[in-house]
Amino acid sequence: MRTPRITLSAGGARGAEVQGWGALEAAAAPGRTLEHMKAITIPEAGGPEALVLQEVDTPEPQVGEVRIKVVAAGVNRADTLQREGHYNPPPGGTAIPGLEVSGVIDAVADGVTEWVVGDEVCALLVGGGYAEQVTVPSGQVLTIPSGVDLIDAAGLPEVVSTVWSNVF
Secondary structure (H helix, E strand, O other), X not given: OOOOEEEEEEOOEEEEEEEOOHHHHHOOOOOOOOOEEEXXXXXXXOOHHHOEEEEEEOOOOOOOEEEEEEEEEEOOXXXXXXXXXXXXXXXXXXXXXXXXXXXXXXXXXOOOOOOOOOOEEEEEOOOOOOEOEEEEEHHHEEEOOOOOOHHHHOOHHHHXXXXXHHHO
């Protein structure tokens, strides 16, 4: 069996790979819920060494949300500022960094009609993307355009939209 990996994608470019996410193999079946997952956390502000891989509780989607099994996460300036201690997550948001992801929906809560388990998507988040799974309101989830793979799609919600709005 292949070693699972999550690739952090900067603006669609394939970036640094974080390998050895053992729980991803166990979570491979859509809809399978694990009590714990791996996530990159920031126990103390600092440089890149401040990013720590830890076991955390797996989020459960609330009414109107989906849970995405993360394949790739975009890397944004806000993530760097958060790591350095200059950016706080919004009230009620998670302290896990990561504002955009791509992956496969593995759970759908009540009130969600436009998505089903198994859909390949990307999403804009308030945080939590540097994890094996993340929950997000269904209205912040996007269909991946034809011809865009899951890794490159991680940069669409934030990075590509920012560039597009500033250049065009």
